Amino acid sequence: MKKYDVIVVGGGMAGSAAAKRCAELGLKVVQFEKAENPGAKNACGSAITATGTVYAPYVLEGPIEVKVPGSRVYYIQRNGKYCMFETGMGGYGMYTIHRTKFDPWHAQQACNAGSKLRTATTIMDIIKENDRVVGVITDKGEKICAGVTIDAGGAHSIVARKAGLLGRRAGTDNVLYATAFVQLPEKVVEERFNQLCEWYLTIGGSKYCFNWIFPLKDGVSMGVGGGYMTPDLNIRQQALEFLNEPIVKEKIKGGKIKSWGIRTDPEKIIEKTYAPGLLVTGHAAGF
Structure with a gap:
């Protein structure tokens, strides 16, 4: 069973930002993305707001349109x-972007900081011990463990749902x-x-x-x-x-x-964005 300090689920904006920052802090990080390449499954307005550039100014070094x-x-x-x-x-x-260009670049910044990227891998379940999330199970049957799991898997993320933080949205x-x-x-x-x-x-x-x-x-x-x-x-x-x-x-x-x-x-932020061993961010949290 592989062991990391941090597991990040999702290769979108929130996921890559989290993976990058954790790796910069010296943590052993693995990031999972279900698509063949980050951004391949993303349909959005394709823009970074001014607030985003304040909290993450490095994004302006990326492929801005x-x-x-x-x-x-x-x-x-x-x-x-x-x-x-x-x-x-x-x-x-604000700054417009192509997600199919920006997201791979963003994920690469996390890799440059020391994070490991696993694409074409879907997280199917979580691993819990004593009511604490201690890892995930992939669609390949792998069990990956970590001290903390960060769920940035999008609005339909299975991680937050399996952890009991996200019910069926109305x-x-x-x-x-x-x-x-x-x-x-x-x-x-x-x-x-x-x-x-x-x-x-x-x-x-x-x-x-x-x-x-x-x-x-x-x-x-x-x-x-x-x-x-x-x-x-x-x-x-x-x-x-x-x-x-x-x-x-x-x-x-x-x-x-x-x-x-x-x-x-x-349209609504989930009531609780954390649980023992788990943080939820991005669209998974309703942000």
């Missing part, structure tokens, strides 16, 4: 007319959203978006729940999301309607949809 100094907000009426205003971010801004406690990457020439992105992220809202009712377009170097990241239990919510239909909104069609004119993604995210 666009520094975003502000936002455009569109209010769209049922008849297609709209009003728009721009707002800054107090000099801080549908009303989740957000369902679809994302798309639309490829566009870099010059076109600069001309149409001027480095600003865009948000689209509807006056007089929620035709769409919430919608965004984030600029990248080689295109834009788009998303449509709403409450999981919103009556008659069809996220695919909402996404297609958003893409066909006249102002949006103009924004992505000439572009090519290269990929789609869909996911659910929790």
Whole structure:
């Protein structure tokens, strides 16, 4: 049975940050990611907030796409007319990224600090002794032990569930959203978006729940999301309607949809994010 100081479950933002910091402190760390490569299974808005850069300034050394100094907000009426205003971010801004590029880089930073990365490995269960989490069991049947397990396995993490910290989330406690990457020439992105992220809202009712377009170097990241239990919510239909909104069609004119993604995210932080031998972070904790 292999023994480490720290087991980190998940190769996303929270997982790699945790693995990196623990390794820097001289701890023996192993990080597990279920995908072939970190970021391969991630569908999100593709941005790092200003807060993220304050707590982890090293992320700015990674493969950043666009520094975003502000936002455009569109209010769209049922008849297609709209009003728009721009707002800054107090000099801080945020940074857009491709998760398929950034997450492998981030995990490599943890490896550079001394952590070990295991990809294509799913955690199936936890090991408990005297009501303390002392390790995990992989889909290959391996038993890996550690003094502390950090669960950063996402909204549907089995670790927090097996430890009794996460019950079945109510549908009303989740957000369902679809994302798309639309490829566009870099010059076109600069001309149409001027480095600003865009948000689209509807006056007089929620035709769409919430919608965004984030600029990248080689295109834009788009998303449509709403409450999981919103009556008659069809996220695919909402996404297609958003893409066909006249102002949006103009924004992505000439572009090519290269990929789609869909996911659910929790809206509430779990009541308790720790147990003996276990810490829960990231989307697993509802952050």
